[in-house]
Amino acid sequence: MLAEETLIPLEPNAFRALTASKKFNETSNKLLDLAYSEDGNGLLVSAEDVILVYDLHDGSKSKPVECKKYGVDRLEYLTSETCVHSDTKTGNVVRLLNITKKSYIKYFHGHTEKIIAIRSNPKSRERFISSSFDGSIRMFDSRTFDYYGFIHTAHPALIAFDPEGLLFATATKSETIRLFDVRSFDLGPFQVFRLQKNDNDEWSNIEFSSCGKFILVSTKGEVIKWVDAFTGVVVHEFKGHKNPNKIDLRATVSSGSGYVMVGSADRNIYVYSTENGSLVCKLPTPYVEPSHVVSFNPKQFLLTSLGRDVILWAPSEEYNNEH
Incomplete structure (x- = not known):
């Protein structure tokens, strides 16, 4: 089903090509x-x-x-x-x-x-x-x-x-x-x-980047922090995704440390660039609830999101054929 990362370049178009390739709804329990x-x-x-x-x-x-x-x-x-x-x-x-x-x-x-x-x-x-x-x-x-x-x-x-x-x-x-x-x-x-705080957002998760140079800080608000792991300086604050109900949103960072992903109340997964903090794309999800947990696979070009269902995201067949 999935291609190894060495075969898929970690570049913006690869993330724009992510599609919900598998969806599982085996339980009505909260994920x-x-x-x-x-x-x-x-x-x-x-x-x-x-x-x-x-x-x-x-x-x-x-x-x-x-x-x-x-x-x-x-x-x-x-x-x-x-x-x-x-x-x-x-x-x-x-x-x-x-x-x-x-x-x-x-x-x-x-x-x-x-x-x-x-x-x-x-x-x-x-x-x-x-x-x-x-x-x-x-x-x-x-x-x-x-x-x-x-x-x-x-x-x-x-x-x-x-x-x-x-x-x-x-x-x-x-x-x-x-x-x-x-x-x-x-x-x-x-x-x-x-960290210097200019908001009252409660932190919900921390994760090191794969290069070990940064720490990703998820919050219950509408901002994610990209922190230098050596100096503690906030390099970027990723903003744009929505979280009006202040639920626990767990963001994730890709292998290569180049991209950050997080769910949003507007039924999208937002993909940000860690190079300049800009929004790369939005991935529409098939359910109303926000994807409260997203996690990038450390070994394969695969994103998993948890909302109402378990969804596996992989580049589209069209993108794979072109690359």
Whole structure:
């Protein structure tokens, strides 16, 4: 179904050619989170009490994993056969699931309030970190039972690893970004950025660019911030998309770090250029609700959006034939 990125140039016309090539509406549940496998061929989507499973090599769906006992909220791929997720019942337990066997392997305790995010280390995917409304970040290794690291953030934190897995970022109070070295996180952050704010928008997600030089900050407002990861300077503020109801919008950055995508209340996905901050194009979606989560595949030229349905976006056949 999908072409490797090496065969498709990361240029504006490729993004303008993105079309909704596959649409899945297997559940009426709210779609909450998604995660790609390390090779980019697997996709998991959490939907309250079920995990939807897709094979992106051919764009097919697999049998979903029922999670009715615990529910499923935040999730992250680890190995090709395992993932971790938080639940919707207590919200503060991380559960390690064998996807193929559809059975739980172990549970990770420690948080006392709802989990905000789970992120695996891209260079050591058995290791992951989680953040919670209890004002803590915990480091886990899926091969053991207990957490091996703890950071008290005082405030709920957004989290993200850099592409090399050497450092991770935290964002608190919608204004402060801290950078930690994975090898010496217990010594505290080695860099702290307090961004100049000219709005009251609450931050909803952070993500490193694939080059590691920038941090993408999603918000519940109508602006996305493109932050220099070395200086903390806001290089661009992407504006144009609509979010009057101030829902959590999770933007994404393409491989190559050249383009940012985000959903909008006007039934479009906006594509911005990180080179100059301008709007490249709008991709019309087939449902009324905004695409609250969009995520660019790290290995293939593919965009996944979550709204009412799960939609896989790939360049049109006409574009592929021309290139």
